[in-house]
Amino acid sequence: MRVSLTCDEMIGQVRSAMPARRWEHTAGVMETAVVLANRFGGDPAKADLAALLHDYCKYWPVEEQRRVLVDHGDSLDLLDYDKPLWHGPAAALIVPERFGVTDPEVLDAIRYHTSGRLGMTLLDKIVCLADYMEPGRDFPGVNKIRELAEHSLEKALVAGFDSTIRFLLDKGQRVYPLTVQARNELIAQQN
Ligand code: DGI
Numbered sequence: 001m002r003v004s005l006t007c008d009e010m011i012g013q014v015r016s017a018m019p020a021r022r023w024e025h026t027a028g029v030m031e032t033a034v035v036l037a038n039r040f041g042g043d044p045a046k047a048d049l050a051a052l053l054h055d056y057c058k059y060w061p062v063e064e065q066r067r068v069l070v071d072h073g074d075s076l077d078l079l080d081y082d083k084p085l086w087h088g089p090a091a092a093l094i095v096p097e098r099f100g101v102t103d104p105e106v107l108d109a110i111r112y113h114t115s116g117r118l119g120m121t122l123l124d125k126i127v128c129l130a131d132y133m134e135p136g137r138d139f140p141g142v143n144k145i146r147e148l149a150e151h152s153l154e155k156a157l158v159a160g161f162d163s164t165i166r167f168l169l170d171k172g173q174r175v176y177p178l179t180v181q182a183r184n185e186l187i188a189q190q191n
């Protein structure tokens with residue numbers, strides 16, 4: 001069955017899947033993603049849609065997130081890494097069924113918003129960076145990321161991944177190899 005929701009219905013469903021503060025974060029990512037799309041020549045409508053849906057599964061019990069990956073036989077390598085890496089791919093798998101959104105560019109931006117990937121598209125970069133720098137974010141270095149984002153998507157995103165990698169190293173946690181690969185590739189692309 002083809003699902004077709006209005007914009008307001010989608011917003012309502014996303015909003016009710018998360019606590020108020022996470023909805024505020026989502027709204028901040030939408031606003032920031034549109035600004036970045038306009039600044040760097042991306043598609044603002046796709047940026048807005050991917051941002052709306054990017055954390056749809058964030059507050060699902062982790063066992064449900066795992067089940068989505070296992071049932072779809074998708075992204076199983078992630079199950080060996082930290083649980084915070086699961087919600088993006090889970091959302092990318094569920095969104096076509098629940099929201100009728102099937103645009104592969106939008107689904108990829110949702111899927112890779114936490115980890116990044118090799119060959120990140122413009123939309124991937126916009127959503128991932130908006131997630132780091134939306135107005136509600138407050139972590140050491142976030143203002144530097146916002147400054148870099150005035151001129152360079154890639155430099156700002158490298159600074160974002162650096163802060164995540166540093167955070168994981170400080171906590172003695174594993175780093176998903178794709179994040180390191182994404183960061184290294186962006187360094188070669190930055191201008
Ligand atoms: O869902 P959000 O909180 O908005 O942000 P996110 O989707 O970027 O998730 C960030 C969390 O993911 C952060 O606490 C770090 C964690 N994480 C755990 N392992 C990795 C990782 N992030 C990346 N990029 N790579 C990892 O290996």
Ligand code: FE
Nearest residue numbers: 054055058114
């Ligand atoms: Fe997320």
Ligand code: FE
Nearest residue numbers: 029054055131
């Ligand atoms: Fe987010």
